[in-house]
Amino acid sequence: xxxxxxxxxxxxFLGILFIKSEVASWFRIYEMFQFKSFHMYGIIxxxxxxxxxxxxxxxxxxxxxxxxxxxxxTPKEKGFTRYIVGxxxxxxxxxxxxxxxxxxxxxxxxxxxxxLVLILGALLGTFLYGVLKDKLPH
Amino acid sequence: xxxxxSTWPWYVAGPLIALTMFLLIKMGKKFGMSSSLRTMCSxxxxxxxxDFFKFDWKKDVWNLYVVAGVIxxxxxxxxxxxxxxxxxxxxxxxxxxxxxxxxxxTAFLPTELFSLESMLTVKGFSILLIGxxxxxxxxxxxxxxxxxxxxxxxxxxxxxxxxxxxxxxxGGLVMIHLIFPLIF
Numbered sequence: 001x002x003x004x005x006x007x008x009x010x011x012x013f014l015g016i017l018f019i020k021s022e023v024a025s026w027f028r029i030y031e032m033f034q035f036k037s038f039h040m041y042g043i044i045x046x047x048x049x050x051x052x053x054x055x056x057x058x059x060x061x062x063x064x065x066x067x068x069x070x071x072x073x074t075p076k077e078k079g080f081t082r083y084i085v086g087x088x089x090x091x092x093x094x095x096x097x098x099x100x101x102x103x104x105x106x107x108x109x110x111x112x113x114x115x116l117v118l119i120l121g122a123l124l125g126t127f128l129y130g131v132l133k134d135k136l137p138h
Numbered sequence: 139x140x141x142x143x144s145t146w147p148w149y150v151a152g153p154l155i156a157l158t159m160f161l162l163i164k165m166g167k168k169f170g171m172s173s174s175l176r177t178m179c180s181x182x183x184x185x186x187x188x189d190f191f192k193f194d195w196k197k198d199v200w201n202l203y204v205v206a207g208v209i210x211x212x213x214x215x216x217x218x219x220x221x222x223x224x225x226x227x228x229x230x231x232x233x234x235x236x237x238x239x240x241x242x243x244t245a246f247l248p249t250e251l252f253s254l255e256s257m258l259t260v261k262g263f264s265i266l267l268i269g270x271x272x273x274x275x276x277x278x279x280x281x282x283x284x285x286x287x288x289x290x291x292x293x294x295x296x297x298x299x300x301x302x303x304x305x306x307x308x309g310g311l312v313m314i315h316l317i318f319p320l321i322f
Binding site for chain 2: 003004006007008009010011012013014015016017019020021022023024025026027028030031032033034037038039040042043044045046047048049050051052054055058063065066067069071073075076077078079080082083084085086088090091092093094095096097098099100101102104105106107108110111112113114115117118119120121122123124125126127128130131133136
């Protein structure tokens with residue numbers, strides 16, 4: 001229960017953040033890809049800048065997590081094809097739907113049935129990747 | 139209260155995202171939203187058909203707790219904390235009008251794409267389903283989405299994440315500049 005609550009509260013906070021910062025708005029994504037506003041770039045850029053400092057700090061101090069275990073940040077496997085091709089496919093969807101996975105969940109709060117279609121699509125896409133995984137170049 | 143009701147500026151939102159990532163790492167996890175989609179496929183029984191979904195999803199069930207919080211947080215913020223719609227750059231508003239999207243600055247999402255009426259047309263339904271499909275397929279193929287690659291991955295200075303993020307932008311720019319004029 002304690003575990004459930006702590007993750008749930010993080011999610012709650014993140015959900016409010018996705019809406020109040022408008023990163024879950026289709027319009028903001030469109031505006032970003034038109035390079036007409038600094039808003040999205042500022043958010044992603046400052047999150048990364050602070051994230052780099054945070055990760056460096058955690059590594060250099062050999063910090064432990066809350067349960068006292070060593071923190072292990074496993075790097076992604078080396079490669080090129082899967083990242084560029086997968087990335088392009090993701091980008092096409094991100095711009096068309098105007099939402100990436102986090103914002104898709106958040107948008108359920110609009111109570112629009114169309115968001116369910118979006119999530120259904122995302123689940124189908126995830127499933128089809130699983131089916132085709134061994135046949136795709138990685 | 140103004141601080142809560144108005145749009146949170148980038149220099150508030152960005153650091154708060156970094157804080158979320160930091161907390162998740164300190165909780166022994168990582169910041170990545172799209173893996174929850176895989177977990178849901180597994181819970182739905184996809185492991186019977188495809189090995190990719192045959193994994194110990196109980197270890198990953200925490201990301202569904204996050205998702206549950208995100209859904210409620212979104213509901214609260216949209217229904218009670220957001221009296222104004224996103225205010226978009228004026229040139230972008232004009233561009234959108236040319237595409238037939240006139241709900242800019244009045245709604246959180248374009249009603250032309252997300253309303254029930256639009257969803258019940260073949261074109262509207264296809265746009266939503268295909269958009270979602272590409273997001274789900276691409277995120278798993280690339281091994282992460284905006285949170286996993288752009289935020290977590292780049293914070294850890296990983297080359298694969300940089301390649302993926304470049305891919306995100308190529309895809310997004312192609313969609314908006316080359317494909318949008320064809321479908322709208």
